[in-house]
Amino acid sequence: MSIRSKTFIILAGIIFLAFFLRFYQLGNNPPSLTWDEAAWGYNAYSIGIDGRDEFGRFLPLDYLESFGDFKPPVYAYLDVLPVKIFGLNEFAVRFPSALFGVLTVIATYFLVKRIFWKSKLKEFYALMSALILAISPWHIMLSRAAFEANVATFFIVLGVFLFLTAVNSVKSQGAASFPPRGWKPIDALGLRFLLLLSLSVISFILSMYTFNTARVVAPLLILGLAIGFRKELFDRKKEVVIASLIGLIMIIPLAQFILTPQASLRFKEVNIFSDINVIKTSNQEIANDNNAFWSKLIHNRRLVYGVEYIKHYFDNLSPNFLFIRGDGNPKFSTQTVGEMFLWDLPFFIAGILFLIRKREGLWWIIPIWLIVGIIPAATARETPHALRIETVLPTFQILTAYGFYHFISGLKTYDLRLKNFLKGKLFITISFISYVLLLINFLYFYHDYLVHYKRIYSGEWQYGYKESINYVSSVYGNYDQINITTELGRPYIYYLFYTKTPPGEFKKTAKVEREVFGFVNVKGYGKYRFLKDLKDVSNKKVLYVNSAQNTPNNAKILKTFYLLNGEPTLVAYEL
Numbered sequence: 123m124s125i126r127s128k129t130f131i132i133l134a135g136i137i138f139l140a141f142f143l144r145f146y147q148l149g150n151n152p153p154s155l156t157w158d159e160a161a162w163g164y165n166a167y168s169i170g171i172d173g174r175d176e177f178g179r180f181l182p183l184d185y186l187e188s189f190g191d192f193k194p195p196v197y198a199y200l201d202v203l204p205v206k207i208f209g210l211n212e213f214a215v216r217f218p219s220a221l222f223g224v225l226t227v228i229a230t231y232f233l234v235k236r237i238f239w240k241s242k243l244k245e246f247y248a249l250m251s252a253l254i255l256a257i258s259p260w261h262i263m264l265s266r267a268a269f270e271a272n273v274a275t276f277f278i279v280l281g282v283f284l285f286l287t288a289v290n291s292v293k294s295q296g297a298a299s300f301p302p303r304g305w306k307p308i309d310a311l312g313l314r315f316l317l318l319l320s321l322s323v324i325s326f327i328l329s330m331y332t333f334n335t336a337r338v339v340a341p342l343l344i345l346g347l348a349i350g351f352r353k354e355l356f357d358r359k360k361e362v363v364i365a366s367l368i369g370l371i372m373i374i375p376l377a378q379f380i381l382t383p384q385a386s387l388r389f390k391e392v393n394i395f396s397d398i399n400v401i402k403t404s405n406q407e408i409a410n411d412n413n414a415f416w417s418k419l420i421h422n423r424r425l426v427y428g429v430e431y432i433k434h435y436f437d438n439l440s441p442n443f444l445f446i447r448g449d450g451n452p453k454f455s456t457q458t459v460g461e462m463f464l465w466d467l468p469f470f471i472a473g474i475l476f477l478i479r480k481r482e483g484l485w486w487i488i489p490i491w492l493i494v495g496i497i498p499a500a501t502a503r504e505t506p507h508a509l510r511i512e513t514v515l516p517t518f519q520i521l522t523a524y525g526f527y528h529f530i531s532g533l534k535t536y537d538l539r540l541k542n543f544l545k546g547k548l549f550i551t552i553s554f555i556s557y558v559l560l561l562i563n564f565l566y567f568y569h570d571y572l573v574h575y576k577r578i579y580s581g582e583w584q585y586g587y588k589e590s591i592n593y594v595s596s597v598y599g600n601y602d603q604i605n606i607t608t609e610l611g612r613p614y615i616y617y618l619f620y621t622k623t624p625p626g627e628f629k630k631t632a633k634v635e636r637e638v639f640g641f642v643n644v645k646g647y648g649k650y651r652f653l654k655d656l657k658d659v660s661n662k663k664v665l666y667v668n669s670a671q672n673t674p675n676n677a678k679i680l681k682t683f684y685l686l687n688g689e690p691t692l693v694a695y696e697l
Contacts, residue, residue: 140256149213153576157612159268163215166201168625184379190641196332223265238483250523260461274333281325288318316361338498435500454508473525586691614644
């Protein structure tokens with residue numbers, strides 16, 4: 123069997139593994155939808171019917187208003203076809219994320235080959251990087267829910283790959299193939315370069331229409347690549363200008379939106395620079411020093427914010443986050459393993475050291491990508507955050523694969539020099555042990571995820587809405603009004619989703635409240651009322667759906683709904 127055939131078989135096996143790990147039980151693990159997932163599904167459903175989002179905007183390109191967080195729209199458009207094919211359900215909503223998760227594994231293989239294009243080891247680097255990403259707890263968990271960040275990651279990986287392919291298409295031809303500088307007609311080589319570069323630009327722009335963090339990461343990555351390949355780009359400046367114009371035209375709707383107050387709403391809500399306590403502390407420390415000029419320098423709020431930013435930046439590189447426990451939010455981690463396996467740790471460190479030492483291929487892209495990918499996430503109050511820094515993937519996996527090879531090959535070299543009875547056995551033994559440890563790490567994570575995770579953390583996924591809505595639907599005709607608690611968060615979108623409410627009906631009867639800061643609250647539609655405080659409505663026959671702990675003592679309980687761990691979550695009752 124040829125090397126190419128073996129490579130194809132191994133790659134096919136990795137792709138199958140990635141597919142299985144992302145699609146198996148996709149509809150019921152995670153155990154239920156978050157309100158953001160329900161919003162993606164219902165907006166896709168609505169757009170698929172009449173081309174309008176839930177609030178009636180026709181084919182929105184800049185944002186989906188949703189709950190007032192003004193979501194980038196690409197995920198909803200990607201979900202239109204799955205919802206049409208599979209129906210409005212959990213599997214359909216998560217399908218784009220899982221699919222693009224698999225595609226990211228494939229793209230990683232080709233990207234790594236392109237980065238190390240001159241290396242004899244590029245196939246090993248590429249296959250190992252793809253395998254590590256395929257079984258990564260970080261990437262698996264973010265691929266199994268409707269997280270738009272996961273789709274944006276694919277577009278960024280694809281964008282970098284296409285850019286490198288474009289540059290390589292002319293670089294490999296040699297300087298003689300370049301036309302004289304000036305505005306000459308585009309030759310065949312130039313057309314290929316233009317096509318690849320344009321596709322790269324489009325991919326980067328799509329990432330910016332998919333996830334907010336990409337709006338910072340993608341431009342910085344493009345800038346880094348442009349500086350790194352400035353000579354090649356200058357030699358093909360006509361094609362570069364055309365590709366840039368395509369990008370500028372595509373970004374116009376987004377640019378117009380970014381300049382609006384709504385665009386900054388989410389950032390103001392979560393960023394560290396809006397924390398007034400920093401200013402209070404700074405002023406108090408200056409006052410403690412009797413307003414001395416030197417105190418105004420060292421306790422200057424700008425300096426304090428800078429220190430906070432650096433701290434939040436490096437939170438995303440903490441060993442506990444990466445290798446031990448993972449993100450503190452159970453939506454992004456099982457809490458029993460890190461975002462990466464503990465097995466990855468020594469090889470990740472080795473990868474950094476060997477990459478800097480050997481400087482193989484286009485090695486510099488990897489550290490720049492990793493550094494840039496954390497920049498926007500470090501402004502958030504909540505750090506570390508696996509979702510906000512997902513755009514750094516697959517740099518962690520590439521470094522781990524690179525370190526694995528050179529660490530193990532170093533042992534092989536050392537093994538051959540031994541003069542004792544271990545000669546020829548040390549390398550084989552340690553290699554075997556390392557693969558076994560990786561398998562154990564993976565099986566531990568995957569068993570925990572399949573068997574224990576959804577039972578322990580069903581409450582984190584707003585479990586209970588679907589079951590309660592099915593019951594409410596079955597008795598809907600018996601009541602004049604149905605009052606539902608907002609304590610679990612955003613109930614209206616679940617009712618729209620699980621009752622498959624026609625978008626036109628919702629738009630006609632919806633009672634929508636828009637706050638001055640941009641947040642959107644749906645107070646009700648049809649018979650449904652979504653309230654913080656459920657009060658008796660004596661002149662109507664009302665069904666109440668409340669949290670278990672807030673159910674009044676005099677309630678006539680009709681049905682109780684439970685989390686997967688057996689705890690009551692919602693109660694349907696009459697008064």
